[in-house]
Amino acid sequence: MKTRDFHYDLPPQHIASHPARPRHSSRLLDLAPDGGIHDRSMADFPGLIGANDLLVFNNTRVIPARLYGQKASGGKVEVLIERVLDERRALAHVRSSKSPKAGSRLQLADGMLDVEVTGREGELFSLTFGGNEPLLDLLERWGHVPLPPYIERDDEQVDRDDYQTLYARHPGAVAAPTAGLHFDRELLDALAARNIHTAYVTLHVGAGTFQPVRAEQLEAHVMHAEQVTVDASVCEAVAQTRARGGRVIAIGTTVVRSLESAVQAGELRPFSGDTRLFITPGYRFTAVDAMLTNFHLPESTLLMLVCAFAGFEPVMAAYRHAVAQNYRFFSYGDAMFLQLRPVE
Numbered sequence: 001m002k003t004r005d006f007h008y009d010l011p012p013q014h015i016a017s018h019p020a021r022p023r024h025s026s027r028l029l030d031l032a033p034d035g036g037i038h039d040r041s042m043a044d045f046p047g048l049i050g051a052n053d054l055l056v057f058n059n060t061r062v063i064p065a066r067l068y069g070q071k072a073s074g075g076k077v078e079v080l081i082e083r084v085l086d087e088r089r090a091l092a093h094v095r096s097s098k099s100p101k102a103g104s105r106l107q108l109a110d111g112m113l114d115v116e117v118t119g120r121e122g123e124l125f126s127l128t129f130g131g132n133e134p135l136l137d138l139l140e141r142w143g144h145v146p147l148p149p150y151i152e153r154d155d156e157q158v159d160r161d162d163y164q165t166l167y168a169r170h171p172g173a174v175a176a177p178t179a180g181l182h183f184d185r186e187l188l189d190a191l192a193a194r195n196i197h198t199a200y201v202t203l204h205v206g207a208g209t210f211q212p213v214r215a216e217q218l219e220a221h222v223m224h225a226e227q228v229t230v231d232a233s234v235c236e237a238v239a240q241t242r243a244r245g246g247r248v249i250a251i252g253t254t255v256v257r258s259l260e261s262a263v264q265a266g267e268l269r270p271f272s273g274d275t276r277l278f279i280t281p282g283y284r285f286t287a288v289d290a291m292l293t294n295f296h297l298p299e300s301t302l303l304m305l306v307c308a309f310a311g312f313e314p315v316m317a318a319y320r321h322a323v324a325q326n327y328r329f330f331s332y333g334d335a336m337f338l339q340l341r342p343v344e
Contacts, residue, residue, distance in 0.1 A: 001218055001280065001281060001312075002216055002217060002218070003213045003215065003216055003217070003218060003221075003299050004216075004299065005312075006298065006299045006300070006303050006304055006307065006316075007298045007299050008298050008316065008319050008320065008323070009298075009323070010298065010323060010329060011323070014323060014326065014327065014328060014329045014333075015150055015151070015328075015329050015330055015333070016328035016329060016330060016331070016332035016333040016334075017151050017152070017153060017332065018162070018332055019162050019181060019332040020328070020332075020334075022184050022186065023042070023181060023182050023183065023184035023187070024041070024042045024043050024045075024182060024183070024184050024186055024187040025041065025042065025043065026041070026042045026182050026328075026333075026334045026335055027039065027040070027041060027042070027327055027328070027334040027335070028040040028041055028042050028044060028045060028334065028335050028336070028337060029318055029321070029322055029327065029334070029335070029336045029337070030044075030048065030336075030337045031310055031314060031315070031318045031336060031337065031338050031339075032339070033339050033341060035311070035313075035314040035317065037317075037318055037321050039325065040337075042182045042187065042335060043187070045182075045187065045292070045337070046187070046190045046191050046194055046196070048337060049191070049194070049196055049249065050246060050247065051194070051195070051196075051246075052197075052241065052244045052245055052246030052247075053196065053197065053241065053246045053247045053248075053249055054197045054198070054199060054237055054238065054240075054241040054246060054247070054248050054249065055191070055196055055197065055198045055199075055249050055251055056198070056199045056200070056201060056234065056237075056238075056248060056249065056250050056251060056255045056259065057165070057167060057177075057180055057183075057198065057199070057200050057201075057251045057252075057255065058165075058177040058180060058200070058201055058202065058203050058205075058251065058252055058254045058255050058258065059165070059167050059168060059169040059170060059200040059201070059202055060168065060169075060170055060171075060172055060173040060177060060202050060203055060204050060205060060254075061164065061168035061169060061170055061171040061172065061173060062145070062146070062163055062164050062168065062171075062173045062174065062175070062176050062205075063081065063084070063136065063139050063140075063143065063171050063172065063173065063174065064139045064140060064142075064143030064144055064145055064146070064160070065080055065081040065082075065139060065143055065146045065174040066078070066079070066080050066081075066143060066144040066145070066146045066155075067079040067080075067081075067108040067109060067113065067139075067142065067143055067144070068108065068109070068144070069106055069107050069108030069109060069110070069111070069113070070106070070107055071096060071100055071104065071105075071106055071107075072104060072105050072106075072107070075096055075097050075098065076096065076097075077094060077095065077096040077100070077106055077108075078094070078095040078096070079092050079093070079094055079095075079106065079108060079115075079127070080092060080093040080094075080095075080146060080174065080207055081139065081143075081174060082124055082174060082206055082207055082208075083124075083172075083204070083206070083227070084135055084136060084171075084172060086135075087134040087135055087136075088128055088129050088130075088135055089118075089126065089127065089128050089129070089135075090126075090127050090129070090135060091121060091124040091125070091126060091127070092124060092125055092127050093123065093124060093125075093207060094106075094117075094125045099125075100117045100125065101117065102117055102118060102119050102120070103116070103117065103118075104116075104117045105117070106127075108142070109142035109143075112142055113129060113130070113131075113138060113142060114129075114130040114131070115127050115128065115129050115130065116128045116130070136171055145159040145160055145163050146174045146175065146207070147159060147163065147331075148175065148210055148330065148331050149210060150210075150297070150330055151330075151331065151332070162181070162332070163176050163181070163331070164176065164181075165177065165180035165181060165183065166180075166183060166184065166185065166188065167180070167183075167188075167200070169200075169202075170202050170204075170229075172202075172204035172227065173203075173204045173205040173206075174204075174205065174206060174207050175205040175206065175207060175209050175210065175331075176205065176331060177203070177205055177251075177252045177254045177255070178252065178294045178330075178331045178332075179251050179252030179253075179291075179292045179293050179294055179335060180251055180252060181331070181332070182292075182335055183251075197237065197240075197241065197246070199233065199234045199237040199238070200234070201228070201229065201230050201231075201234055201255055201258040201259065202227075202228070202229040202258075203226055203227070203228045203229075203254040203255070203257065203258045203275075204226060204227045204228075205226060205254055206224055206225070206226050208223075208224025208225075208226075209224075209301075209302065210297070210300075211224065212297075212299060212300065213299055213300065213301060213304075218278075218280050218304065221278060221301070222276075223276040223277065223278040223301065224276070225274040225275070225276050226254075226257075226274065226275055227273070227274060228257070228258045228261055228262070228271060228272070228273065228274070228275045229271070229272045230258055230259065230261075230262040230268075230270060230271045230272070231270055231272075232270045234259075234268075234270075235262070235268045235269060235270055238259070238268050238287065239268075247289035247290050248287060248288050248289050248290075249288075249289065249290045249291065249292070250288045250290070250291040250292070251291070251292050252291070252292065252293055252294075253291070253293050253296075253302050253305050253306065255288075255291070256279070256285075256287075256288050256291055256305065256309070257275060257277050257279065257305070258275070259287035259288055260277060260279065260285065260286065260287050260288065261275035261277045262287070263286045263287055266286060268286070268287050278301060278304075279301075279304065279305040279308050279309075280304045280305075280307075280308055281304070281307055281308045281312050282308065283308045285308075285309065285340055288309075288340065289339065289340050290337070290338060290339045290340060291306075291309060291337075291338050292335055292336070292337050292338075293306060293335065293336055293338065294329075294330065294331065294333055294334070294335055294336070295319065295322060295327065295329040295330060295333055295334065295335075295336065296330070297330065303315075306336075306338065309338055309340060309341070310338040310339065310340070310341050311341040314341070315338075318336065322334070322336075
């Protein structure tokens with residue numbers, strides 16, 4: 001298939017710049033296996049989950065990864081941390097009129113942070129932060145919430161909570177696992193009251209999730225790397241779900257990629273490391289039976305994953321329906337519930 005096959009027209013007014021309040025008041029498009037479309041609310045979500053099912057969440061925590069400042073020459077610079085390597089070092093995207101060279105210094109956060117550019121790894125720059133304070137602490141103090149590029153406004157204090165799941169635990173993501181943003185305390189309590197089984201993986205979402213697929217043919221695209229941890233308890237929870245005849249339901253595409261990356265020789269096993277798994281139509285899913293996800297960018301790897309999961313024609317028809325019915329799109333937008341459509 002070609003990248004342009006995954007294009008759809010989206011009027012700009014459909015892009016959500018702020019989340020629904022309360023979170024569970026978001027709309028939910030329920031796409032049935034037969035292609036039927038049902039317009040619901042996230043408040044209806046617990047009713048779609050069976051007693052034997054397992055919900056798997058991504059408990060990564062978004063870090064305030066965006067920093068502003070200037071180069072030694074005085075030119076403006078914007079830094080977006082992609083991966084924290086240790087307490088002083090990180091890999092980052094750096095935007096400036098001229099790319100900084102190894103050995104140059106950046107003054108970020110009104111001069112409060114002195115940073116040395118130590119090298120380059122592909123499109124990313126290696127940065128070393130001065131001082132003795134751990135890098136994550138520095139980011140919490142001076143960093144900005146890394147809102148996606150299609151949210152055309154500056155981050156606000158409220159985004160520190162809005163762009164974070166309630167169950168976030170492990171810092172490292174620079175983009176939110178957005179399906180999880182629909183779960184507020186009321187919705188989580190409703191699931192708990194039904195004794196719904198849950199498990200957690202960790203995938204630190206990178207900024208590459210927003211990068212367009214530039215290759216004309218899908219097989220020519222090189223997927224960005226993201227850190228994943230799927231531990232033994234998750235594998236056991238999935239095995240128990242299969243034994244009792246339940247479904248494994250991923251809360252977000254990041255969970256789908258995490259679980260599918262942990263499948264080895266047809267079996268889900270503990271996994272910790274980088275994944276570059278690029279899921280396109282024709283992929284045979286092993287670990288996941290259903291998913292909750294947001295609406296994704298045209299021609300994006302995430303839309304390709306969703307089409308692989310629930311069928312190209314049904315998904316694209318559902319997107320056209322969502323546009324016509326004024327659903328809210330992307331990170332702060334509404335959600336879809338999808339069930340696996342077997343590859344014929």
